[in-house]
Amino acid sequence: MADISYGPTFRHVLWEDRKDRVEAGGPNGFNGRFNAIASDLRQLSTVVTDIGGAIDASNAPPPPQPQRLGFTPVLRSTGAQNDWTYESSGVAGAGGFDTFGVANLTLPDGLRLTSVRVVGTISRNSLGASGGGVSLARTPLRLVVPPAVPETLAVNDGIPGNGAFDLQIPVTASRALIDTGAFRYVFTANFSAITFGSMSIEAVHLTLVPPS
Structure with missing residues (x-):
């Protein structure tokens, strides 16, 4: 004072x-x-x-503090790609060639997303390159023909091998407000390799703040 x-x-x-x-x-x-x-x-x-x-x-009252929502995504295959697997510790893993997965998210309505943090590892063998990517997106709930294209909120499509990664991805400000009455939210992860390699995701953290 x-x-x-x-x-x-x-x-x-x-x-x-x-x-x-x-x-x-x-x-x-x-x-x-x-x-x-x-x-x-x-x-x-x-x-x-x-x-x-x-x-x-x-x-x-004290200024509102950012909140962090942490989880290991439950990634589901969407087609012919390989499936993500899970270790006893809960870490999500991909191995082999092309692996793609989608996780539906339940987010708190009315808050604003500011960033996405993804922690994991990626590796390849000596015979070829590998890479991966992650994204956070939303899809309108309204039924339209053709189906609505997902809107990307945060993305990193350039995770190189080899080694551990700790990504801090900002969320697009114009799409940051969570509106569960109008959108469905998903987290996606993909891994691809010319020859055998692997990728794991240990945790995903979403940072949220009250609406301004």
């Missing part, structure tokens, strides 16, 4: 009967004394305003 203080400047000097004369001007006149009192009152008013502001600030 700011240091708030008030020190009056007016000091009254007593008049003496039959010695002091009543006068308007001069160092002992009414005008000078009343102006000094008025100046003190203006200063006091400023201090009272500062006190009120300090009280309001102390009573204000």
Whole structure:
């Protein structure tokens, strides 16, 4: 809290009967004394305003803190690609050649997404390259013909092998507001390799904040 203080400047000097004369001007006149009192009152008013502001600030709720939703995605195959598998620890894994999966997400309505963090590893053998990608997208719930194209919220399609990765992917601001009444939300992951390789996803973290 700011240091708030008030020190009056007016000091009254007593008049003496039959010695002091009543006068308007001069160092002992009414005008000078009343102006000094008025100046003190203006200063006091400023201090009272500062006190009120300090009280309001102390009573204000703390700013909302970002929330983090963490999970290991349950990735489902959408066609002829290989399936993602799961270790006993819950880590999602892909091996072989082309592997693609989609996980439906249940998100808290009304919050805003700010970023997606994906932690995992990717590897290849010495005979060929491998790579992977992840994305967060939404699909309108309305039924249209042809079906609506998913709208990408965050994407990284360039995860190279080899080694561990820790991706921090920003969410497109214009699509950040979660609206579960209008959209379905999905997380996707893909892995491809010329020869055998592997990719694993240990965790996905979504950072959310209250709407601005």
